[in-house]
Amino acid sequence: SPEELAFQDRVDNGEKIEPKDWMPEGYRKTLVRQIGQHAHSEIVGQLPEGNWITRAPTLERKAILLAKVQDEAGHGLYLYSAAETLGVSRDELLDKLHSGQMKYSSIFNYPTLNWADIGAVGWLVDGAAIMNQVPLQRTSYGPYSRAMIRICKEESFHQRQGYSIMMKMAQGTPEQKAMAQDALNRFWYPSLMMFGPSDKDSVHSAQSMAWKIKINTNDELRQKFVDQTVPQAEYLGLTIPDENLKWNEEKQGYDFSQPDWTEFFEVLKGNGPCNQERMEARVKAWEDGAWFRDGLTAYSEKAAKRRAAGAVAAE
Amino acid sequence: SPEELAFQDRVDNGEKIEPKDWMPEGYRKTLVRQIGQHAHSEIVGQLPEGNWITRAPTLERKAILLAKVQDEAGHGLYLYSAAETLGVSRDELLDKLHSGQMKYSSIFNYPTLNWADIGAVGWLVDGAAIMNQVPLQRTSYGPYSRAMIRICKEESFHQRQGYSIMMKMAQGTPEQKAMAQDALNRFWYPSLMMFGPSDKDSVHSAQSMAWKIKINTNDELRQKFVDQTVPQAEYLGLTIPDENLKWNEEKQGYDFSQPDWTEFFEVLKGNGPCNQERMEARVKAWEDGAWFRDGLTAYSEKAAKRRAAGAVAAE
C-alpha cells in the first residue's frame, strides 16, 4: 500500500516513527512483543540478582547491588511506558507474562549460585544485553529508541561493576577464584544464547531489520560479544569453557563453539533450571499485592470524588 | 455429700481415681485445666527449641535435639489422651488454646537467642518441670499419674542433655562461656516463675492439695529447685544473676530473690516476649493443616464405606 511505502521511506531515511504516526499493524505488533518482552526481562531479571542482596559480602557491594536492581526495575518502567505508546497497558502486558503468553529473556531462568555469579551476570549478561541494545538506540520507533538511550547509559555502568566483582574474585583466594571460574563456566553459553539462534534459522529477522526494529543479525552480535569478552576473561585469568575457542586471523575474530541450542529451546519451553520458580515468584508477588493495588485505586477514586464535591461546593 | 466424702477417703488412702469412677465436678474441671495446660505446654514448648534444630552446631547435637522435640510432642499425646479420659477431646482443648481460653506454661514465651539457651532450657526449664512433675507421679488421678511416670523418665534424660550442652559451652571459648552466662541470666528468673506465685497468694492450691492434684506447695518446690541448681551452676563456673543468693545454714537451703512477679503477670496477660509469635505459629499450623486433617477424615470415611460394602457383598 502507499502508506506502507511511505512508512518504509521514512524508516529508510532514518526518521523516527512517533506514537501518533501511521504504522503497519505488523510493525506495531512486533514492537509490542519485543518491547514487552524486554520490559518483562527487566522485571524478572531482578530475581536472580535480588537473590544475593541479603547475602552481599560487604556493605558497599550490597549498596551497589541494590542500586543495580533498582535501575532494572526503572528500566522496566521506561519500557512499559514505551509499550503503552503503542496502545497496550502495563497490566495487559503483565497478564500475558503471568499467563505464559509472553516471554522474558531465558537467561534469567539460570540460577545465581555463588557471589561470583553476580559478577558474571554484570559482566556477561549485561555485556550481552548492551551488545543487543546499543544498536537499538537507533531503532526506528521514537519512544523505544529514547528508552534504549537511557537504559544503555546505566547498563554499561552495571557491566563495569560486574567486571569489578569478577576481578576481585579472580584475584582473591583460591576458593574465590574457583567461584569465579564456576560462574564463567555456567554463564558463558547461556550468554551466547542471549543473541538468539543463528539468523538463517530466524523467520522474522529480515522484516524486523527492514523496519529497523532489529539492526544487526544475531550472529554478528554474538561474534562481537565473543571478540570483546575473550580478552577480558584472559585479563581475569579465567578460562572460557570452550575447547574450540581460538583466534581466527583471517576473519579477525574468534572461532568459538555454538551453545547447545537444544538446551535453549528446552529453556524456552519452560524446562530451564528456574522457569517455574521465576514465574511463581512473580505471580505470587502480583496476587499477594492485589489488595494493595485495589487499596490505592479505591483511595484515589475517593479522593477524586472528594475533590469533585469540593469543587461543586465552591461554585 | 456422701459421695464426696467417700471420694475424699479414697484419695486420702492413696487409691487412684479411674475414669469411670465418680468424681466431684470441681476435681474433673481442675484436672482438665491442669492436664490440658500441661499438654499445651508440651506442644508450644516445641517452638523455642525447634528454633535451633536447623542451626544445631553438630550432627549429634542436632539428632539429640530432634529426639527431644519429638519426645515433647509425644508427651503432648499422652497428656491429651489422659485429658480425653475426662471427657474432653483433643480438638476441644486445642480450640481453647487457639482462642486464648486456655494457657500454656509462660516459660515458652521467652525466646531462645543463642545455642546455650538450648542447654539452659534443658537444664533449668526441664529441671523445674521435673521438680513440678515428680510428685505428680503420685497424683490421685490414675491416667494422669501414669502419664507423668512416663514423662518424668524422659524429662530427666533431657535435663542431663541440657546440662551437658551447658558444660561444653561453659568450658568452651570465651564467646561460648559468655553465651552460657547470658542464657543463665535470661532463664534464671523465668525458671523460678515456673513454680507459680507464692502459695499464700494462690486460691486454688488448698483444694488441689486435698485432692492430690497438687502435692507440694509452689514455694517448697521453688526452694528445692534453687537448692539443687545453685551447686550445678557453681560447677559450671557460671554466676546466678542474684546478688542476694546465699546459703542459709539455719534452713539448710539458699536464700534467694523472688522473680519479678509483675513481669510474670504481664507475660500471663500476653505481654511476654513471644506470646504473640507462639500463638501465631500454632494457629497457623492448625489452619494451614485443615485440608490435611479433612483429607484424612474423608479417606477414612470412604474406606469404612468400602469395607461395609465389601462386607455386604460378601454376605
Add this chain to the structure above:
Amino acid sequence: KPAFFDWLCRMGDSALILGHRVSEWCGHAPILEEDIAMANTALDLIGHTQMWLGLAGEVEGAGRSADDLAYLRDAAQFRNLKLVELPNGDMGLTLMRQFLFDAFHYDLLTRLTRSASPRVAEIAAKALKEVSYHLERSSDLVIRLGDGTEESHARMQAALDRLWPYTGEMFADDAVDAKVAEAGIAPLPSELRDGWLATVQEVLGEATLALPEAKADVHLGGKTGRHTEHLGYILAEMQFLQRAYPGAAW
C-alpha cells in the same frame, strides 16, 4: 566513649537491619513502583549504616571497619531496635513498620543535625534528606491504604496493632542514652516521644486508623542486645560469605 560507640551501633544496626528487611522485597513488591521504592529505601539505609558503623569503628579505636561490625558480630552484640528485625509480613506490615520508624527517625535526625559531635551532625544532615523522603512516602501510603478498601484498611489496622508494642523501645532511655545526651551528642529518646506521637496521630487520623490502646513499651531489649528470635536468622544469611571465607576481599 564506650557509650558513644554503643549509641553509634544502635544507629547503624537499626539502619542495617531495617535495610535488610526492606531489601527482601526486591523483585517481590506488589507493583513496579514499589520494587523501586523499596530498593531505594534499602539503599539509603545501607548508606547510613556505612556512615554510622564507620564512625563507630573509629570511635572504638580497635581497628574495626563498618564491614567488620556489620558482618562479624553475633546477635547479642547487635544494638538495633526490635521493631526493625520483625519479619516483613505483608506489604501493609512492612509499610506500617517503615512509617512508625520513619517518624521517629526523622525527628531524631533533625535533632542530631545540631549534635555537639560535628561528625554526628554531618551524618545526620546527609541522612535527613533521604529520611525526609522516606517519611513522606510511608505516611502517604499509610494514609492511602488505611483509607482505601475495607481490606486494605483492615490490614493496615492489624499491622498497626501488631507493631505497636514494639514502638516503645524507640523512646526508652537507658544509661547509654543518658551519657550520650549529657555529652550533647544526641537527645534523650524520651524527648522525642511527644513529637512522634503527634505525627503518628495526624497520619493515622487521616488514614482512618485507630490508635491502639495496648501498651507501647512491651518489647524492649534490642538496644542492649536482647533481640527477638528473628535476628539470628537475618545474620546467618547476611554474614554467610564473610563467615565462610574469613579474610577474603570482595
Add this chain to the structure above:
Amino acid sequence: KPAFFDWLCRMGDSALILGHRVSEWCGHAPILEEDIAMANTALDLIGHTQMWLGLAGEVEGAGRSADDLAYLRDAAQFRNLKLVELPNGDMGLTLMRQFLFDAFHYDLLTRLTRSASPRVAEIAAKALKEVSYHLERSSDLVIRLGDGTEESHARMQAALDRLWPYTGEMFADDAVDAKVAEAGIAPLPSELRDGWLATVQEVLGEATLALPEAKADVHLGGKTGRHTEHLGYILAEMQFLQRAYPGAAW
C-alpha cells in the same frame, strides 16, 4: 577412591539436606502425630548422615569428620539431589517429596545391603529398617490424601506435578556412579528406575493420582554440585555456628 568419596557424599548430603527440610516442620505440622513423625524422620536421616559422611571422611583420608563435611563445605561441594533441597511448600508437597525419595531410597538401600563394601552394606542395613518405615508411612499418607477430599487430591496432584521434573536425577548415571558400580559398591542408579516407577505407579494408582506426562529428568546437576538457589540459604542457616565460631567444641 575419589569416586567412592563423592558417592558417599551424595548419600550423606541427600540425607542431611532432606533431614534439614523435614526438621523445619517441627512444631508446625497440621497434627500432633505428624509433628512426631516429621521429627522422627529427620532424626533418622541425620543418623544416616552421620554414618555416610563419617565413612566419606575416612575414605577421603584427609582427617575430615562427618561434622566437618556437613558444616564446612559450601554449596558447590554438596552432592545431594536437587529434589531434597526444594522448599517444603505445604504438607502435601513435603509428603510427596518424601514418598518419591523414599521409594528410591528404599530400593537403593536394599541393593546396598549386598554391597561389595562391607561398611556400605552395614550402613545400608541399619538405615533400611528406618527407611522401610518411612516408605510405608509416606505411601500411606499419599494414598489417603490423594483419595481424600477434592482439595487434598488437588494439592497432592499439584505437588506431584511440581516435583516430577526433579525425580529424573535419582536415576541419572554419571562417571562417579559408573566407577562405584564397577567396584560393586552400588548399583547404577538407572537400574533402579523401573522398580521405582512400579512402586510409584502402584501407590499413585491407589491414591487416584495421575502420573505426570512431563519429562522427569529436567533438573539435574545436584549430584555434581550445581544446585538450586535454595541450598545456599539452607547452608547459611545450618552452618552458622560452626562458621561464626571456628574451632569451638559443642
